[in-house]
Amino acid sequence: MKNAASLIQHHLNLAVKELYGLDISENLLPITPTRKEFQGDFTVVTFPLTKLAKKKPDIIGEELGLILVKNLPEIDSFNVIQGFLNLSFVPSFWNAFVLSLQDNPTFGELPANGERVLVEFSSPNTNKPLHLGHIRNILIGWSVSKILKAAGFDVFNVQIINDRGIAICKSMLARKIWGADKTPENTGIKGDFFVGSYYVLFEQKFQEEYATWQLTAEAREVFESKKKDDQSEVAFFKSYKDLYFNAYSELGKQAAEMLRNWEAGEEETIATWSQMNQWVYAGFDYTYKLLGVHFDKLYYESETYLLGKDIVQAGIEKSVFYKEADGSVWIDLTDVKLDKKVVLRKDGTSVYITQDLGTAELRYDDFKANKMIYVVADEQNYHFQVLFEIAKKLKVPFAEGLHHLSYGMVDLPTGKMKSREGTVVDADDLIAEVVLEARKNSEERGVLADLTDAERSEIIRKIGLAALKYFIIKVQPQKRMTFDPKESVDMQGQTGPYIQNAFVRIQSVLRKAGDFDANIAENYIEFVLEEREIIQQLYQYPSVIEESALQYDPSAIANYAYALAKNYHRFYHEHSILKADDLAVRSFRLCMSKAVGSVLNHSMNLLGIEMPDKM
RNA sequence: GGUUCCGUAGCUCAGCUGGAUAGAGCAACUGACUUCUAAUCCGUAGGUCACAGGUUCGAAUCCUGUCGGAAUCACCA
Numbered sequence: 260m261k262n263a264a265s266l267i268q269h270h271l272n273l274a275v276k277e278l279y280g281l282d283i284s285e286n287l288l289p290i291t292p293t294r295k296e297f298q299g300d301f302t303v304v305t306f307p308l309t310k311l312a313k314k315k316p317d318i319i320g321e322e323l324g325l326i327l328v329k330n331l332p333e334i335d336s337f338n339v340i341q342g343f344l345n346l347s348f349v350p351s352f353w354n355a356f357v358l359s360l361q362d363n364p365t366f367g368e369l370p371a372n373g374e375r376v377l378v379e380f381s382s383p384n385t386n387k388p389l390h391l392g393h394i395r396n397i398l399i400g401w402s403v404s405k406i407l408k409a410a411g412f413d414v415f416n417v418q419i420i421n422d423r424g425i426a427i428c429k430s431m432l433a434r435k436i437w438g439a440d441k442t443p444e445n446t447g448i449k450g451d452f453f454v455g456s457y458y459v460l461f462e463q464k465f466q467e468e469y470a471t472w473q474l475t476a477e478a479r480e481v482f483e484s485k486k487k488d489d490q491s492e493v494a495f496f497k498s499y500k501d502l503y504f505n506a507y508s509e510l511g512k513q514a515a516e517m518l519r520n521w522e523a524g525e526e527e528t529i530a531t532w533s534q535m536n537q538w539v540y541a542g543f544d545y546t547y548k549l550l551g552v553h554f555d556k557l558y559y560e561s562e563t564y565l566l567g568k569d570i571v572q573a574g575i576e577k578s579v580f581y582k583e584a585d586g587s588v589w590i591d592l593t594d595v596k597l598d599k600k601v602v603l604r605k606d607g608t609s610v611y612i613t614q615d616l617g618t619a620e621l622r623y624d625d626f627k628a629n630k631m632i633y634v635v636a637d638e639q640n641y642h643f644q645v646l647f648e649i650a651k652k653l654k655v656p657f658a659e660g661l662h663h664l665s666y667g668m669v670d671l672p673t674g675k676m677k678s679r680e681g682t683v684v685d686a687d688d689l690i691a692e693v694v695l696e697a698r699k700n701s702e703e704r705g706v707l708a709d710l711t712d713a714e715r716s717e718i719i720r721k722i723g724l725a726a727l728k729y730f731i732i733k734v735q736p737q738k739r740m741t742f743d744p745k746e747s748v749d750m751q752g753q754t755g756p757y758i759q760n761a762f763v764r765i766q767s768v769l770r771k772a773g774d775f776d777a778n779i780a781e782n783y784i785e786f787v788l789e790e791r792e793i794i795q796q797l798y799q800y801p802s803v804i805e806e807s808a809l810q811y812d813p814s815a816i817a818n819y820a821y822a823l824a825k826n827y828h829r830f831y832h833e834h835s836i837l838k839a840d841d842l843a844v845r846s847f848r849l850c851m852s853k854a855v856g857s858v859l860n861h862s863m864n865l866l867g868i869e870m871p872d873k874m
Numbered sequence: 875g876g877u878u879c880c881g882u883a884g885c886u887c888a889g890c891u892g893g894a895u896a897g898a899g900c901a902a903c904u905g906a907c908u909u910c911u912a913a914u915c916c917g918u919a920g921g922u923c924a925c926a927g928g929u930u931c932g933a934a935u936c937c938u939g940u941c942g943g944a945a946u947c948a949c950c951a
Contacts (some may be wrong), residue, residue, distance in 0.1 A: 286891085294894065304893055306931060316931085342931090343894060384951085442905065496896075501950095560951085587949065596877075597947095604949045611951050640878055641946050667944080673903085700913070719929040734887065737879065739944065744885070750913050753887080760913050768910050818888060818898090825898080832906095833914045852910095874914070 263798070264290045266333070267301060274326040274809050279312040294793050295788070298338055299345030300353075300795065306342055318344025326511065330576075339808075350784035353794050358795065360854035361777055367800040367861060369808075372411040375528040377626055377661075378404045380634035381547075385539045385615045386426045386458040388451040389686040391669050391676060391742060392636070398732050398867060399666055401552045402813035410808030415555045415626050419618065422536055423561040428517040428539040430454050431531050432510065433461035443538050449687070451542025454535050462679075465510050469496075469503060477507070515569060546686050551724075551867055556625065558618060566617025567609045570653065571602050579652045592648055601643055615646050616653075623657045629658035632811065637665040637737070664811050667739030669731075684744070694723030696748035697756070707873065718871040725755030725868045732866050733817040748780070753821050755868055758859060761824035761831075762870045765856035768836055772849050780850045782843035789830035790848075795822050800858055804865075813866055820862040827855050 267290050275281050275288075289309050293299040305319045312319055320339030327346060328334050335349045360366055378461045380400020383389055400416070408414045434441065443453040472478050473496055486495045496503075504511040520528040534617075547553060571588055574580040580588050580602055588603035602613045609617070619631060633643060643663035650658040669676065676683050697719045701707055707715045730747040734740045750756035786794070800819070807815035836852060839845040860870050 289893070291893080297894080302894090306893075309931070341894065424951070426951090465928095470891085564951095585949095601949050606949085608949085610949060614951090636945090637879065638945055639951095642951095644878085665879080670944095697913095704911095704913070706911070706913095730886095738879070738887090741886070743886075746900070752913095754899085754913085756913055757899090759882070760911085764911065764914085768898075771910060821898080822888090828914060829916090831910080832912095837910050874911090 263301060263333070263348065263352075266331070267303065267327070270327055270331050271303060271323065274323050274330070275308065275654060276310075277313075277326065278322055279308075281308075281311055281312070283308075283400060285768060292799065295792060297340060297343075298347065300348045301346045303344040304342070304345065305754065309342075309845045321432060330688055331378075331863075343589070349519050350786065351781065352788065353791075354784070356798060357794060357850050357854055358777065358780060361850055362858065364857060364861065366854075366858065367804050369411040369415070369801070369805060374411075374630065375413045375415070375628035376407055376628060376630035376632065376686060377415050377417060377628040378407070378632045378634065379417050379419065380404075381552075382420065382427060382635070383418075383543065384421045385453040385454065385536055387678070388449075391684040391686065391689060393548070394686050394689065394727075395666060395669050395731050395740075396634055396636070397547075397550055397552055398728055399664065399813060400738050401550075402816070402866045403634070403664065403811050405668055405867065406804065406808050406811075406813060406816065409779045409804050409865060411593065412630075412808075413628075415578070415628065417556045417558060417559060417622065418554050418557040419563070420561050423521070423559075423564060425518055426458065427532065427535070428514045428521065429461040429465075431460040431528075431535060432514050432517055433457035433464070434535070435531070437464075443541075449545065450538030450540070450543045450599045451546075452685075453542075454539050461510070461514075464800060465504070465508065468508060468510055469500065472503070472507060489872070492845055495571070528650060546690075546765045548568075549687070549690050549724075550728075551835060551869070558622070560614070563621065564614050565609060567613035567615075568603065568607075568617070570616050570620060571609075571613060574602070574649075574653055577653070577735050579649075590649055590652070597641075597645055597648060600649075602649070607761065612642065612646055616649065619646075619650070619657065619661070620655065623655075628660070629657060631657060632664050634664045634666070636843055637667055637739075639663075640665055660812070662807070664736065666736035669740055670743045672741060672743050682833075684742075689727065689744070689747075690724065692744070693727040693748050697723035697726065697750065700750055701874070708849050710873070718874055721869045721871045722750065722756050722759060722874060725759055726750055727755075728826075728866060728868050729755030729758070729817060732813050733821070735812060735814045755863075756874070758820050758824040758863060759868075759870055759874060761827045762856055762859045762863075763872065763874045764831060765827070765852045766872045769856070770853055772837055775846055775849055776842075777850050779843050780847035783847040787834060789826065789833055790851065793823070793826050793830060796826060797854055797858055803862075804847040816862050816865050820866075823855060823862075824859060827859075 268285070268820050271288055272283055275283050290303045292296065293302045303323065305316045305323065308319050309316055316341050320342060324337035324339060324344050324346070326336055333352045335347045337346050339342060339345070378400055380395050381393060383393060404414050404416050425696070438457065438458060443450045448451065448456070482492060482495055505515070517528060521532060571580060575582065575588065580590050582588050585605045586607070587605040588600055589599055589601055591599050593599065600612065601610055604610060622631065635643065640663065647658070647661045649665070650661055669753050671682060671684070701719055701722070707718060727747055727750065731742070733753070803815060803819045807813065834848070836848040837845065839848055863870055
């Protein structure tokens with residue numbers, strides 16, 4: 260739409276100047292695609308001019324329409340309805356457009372702008388397998404990355420892996436005590452699940468230990484002396500868990516010791532840690548591969564958790580930070596309606612936000628990217644607000660390019676996912692389930708019978724993943740979403756497979772058509788309604804990409820692709836392509852189909868969804 | 875309590891830089907496969923766009939307030 264709209268805009272401004280002697284601003288008069296119930300391609304809203312020109316909207320519309328038709332050869336005719344000026348473009352304009360899409364696989368992409376941008380997503384912990392929440396994160400991150408690339412940016416994908424801390428020590432300890440001779444190899448369990456199972460085991464054993472302890476005289480004493488007012492025993496011990504872990508727990512003691520050993524670089528601990536992480540990473544890699552995503556660089560918290568101290572030092576010198584009497588370092592953000600925040604503990608160690616600052620600086624040095632996008636759930640909104648504010652106050656070179664792409668958590672129909680209650684949906688299981696569902700559907704239909712098993716499996720994999728990915732990505736990121744497993748495997752209606760099916764139909768028609776003469780398509784000028792809609796929609800694709808890149812919103816692409824597929828399905832049903840009345844019509848429809856196929860493929864690709872040729 | 879996000883059909887979601895009669899899918903009911911693949915298409919039914927004000931020629935869209943839901947307000951990450 261960009262070209263036609265700016266063309267109209269330009270001539271509109273000239274016409275307004277000529278007619279009314281007014282200099283109007285660029286976007287005073289909105290130009291939109293004409294609604295399908297009216298005649299025309301683009302609509303100018305004339306209302307904003309009524310006051311300035313002191314005329315009725317319909318008169319203004321007539322006057323502007325006459326001049327535009329005269330001055331713009333692309334405009335064929337116009338009509339004015341209730342102040343809306345509808346402009347029809349000549350068929351040759353649209354014909355030329357459709358023909359320009361033949362063999363133009365990058366249509367819609369914007370030219371390179373030389374800007375570098377970093378996208379951080381996934382960022383898992385090493386103590387549990389990737390789950391549904393990660394899937395949303397990964398799909399958003401991956402597609403935003405691809406969309407930005409299409410919008411002309413140089414994009415780099417990174418993730419930070421939380422590979423240190425007390426959590427991983429719990430897994431290590433549990434395995435040391437209850438499974439020292441077990442490995443993913445000799446148990447046949449995937450690495451991330453293997454390690455995760457020890458984390459769960461630790462929590463179980465710890466709970467047992469805690470429950471036993473609660474019966475002791477020591478616990479009794481603690482309860483009596485530390486309970487608040489008339490707090491019940493149950494409530495007290497529930498809130499006391501972490502303190503118990505640190506002060507009394509035998510398991511807690513051992514885990515803490517392991518953490519100390521790790522921090523001291525003790526050889527055996529490091530070896531175990533490294534071994535367990537390798538198992539986890541092998542598991543993650545498998546899942547990433549299933550999802551079809553990869554990263555340009557991985558950052559490990561074990562290598563970055565000490566970063567940021569030099570920044571704090573510099574910040575103190577610039578008086579951005581201040582030191583408390585106990586030695587801790589703070590920043591006061593009350594001037595921007597945030598709180599005071601610690602950036603360095605009294606023992607001199609970094610806190611989370613300081614590490615993030617340090618990591619950002621490290622990445623800036625690594626990639627020289629002026630934009631850095633963090634794909635992180637909305638529970639961390641406050642954290643990023645603070646982080647970005649600190650970066651601004653420090654005037655670091657990348658401060659203005661930081662962006663938190665916040666997304667809502669994924670709920671199940673039964674409520675929140677809770678690892679403790681075992682309601683977490685593992686990524687691998689989910690993927691397997693949708694692919695299985697795709698297989699069942701396919702077998703019922705029985706249309707792929709003439710293919711080899713390998714070919715069939717590949718198609719079914721694409722369909723299943725399309726269903727899953729589309730189901731998640733079609734919802735705007737900032738919205739909390741409900742994930743119904745039953746609906747996610749649906750393949751009818753607004754789904755990934757529906758869009759794939761439109762593409763498959765097109766491929767099938769093109770295969771049957773064989774070679775055809777595209778040039779005679781330009782003789783066809785009597786577009787039917789369904790064709791007009793499709794052409795208009797194709798024309799808008801570049802601005803959809805631009806907008807979705809600007810908003811970091813893949814759902815805009817997802818909804819566009821669906822609308823296009825829907826229009827194509829209807830057109831396909833209503834009109835013959837191969838058996839069209841004359842050769843020009845047939846040729847045009849083939850060209851248009853090819854263009855639709857190409858845009859569907861391109862847009863779904865931006866979402867990380869692959870298209871099969873048959874299904 | 876402060877801050878941020880969300881509230882549109884029974885359910886899941888579009889539409890939001892203000893524009894014409896608020897759209898899809900699912901679920902319900904109904905029709906179309908000797909046809910370029912029916913994972914499709916046509917139709918019926920379903921709405922106080924949470925509520926109340928305001929701005930405007932025009933508000934689901936912008937502003938204010940109220941209600942409801944979520945997140946967050948650690949020297950955890």
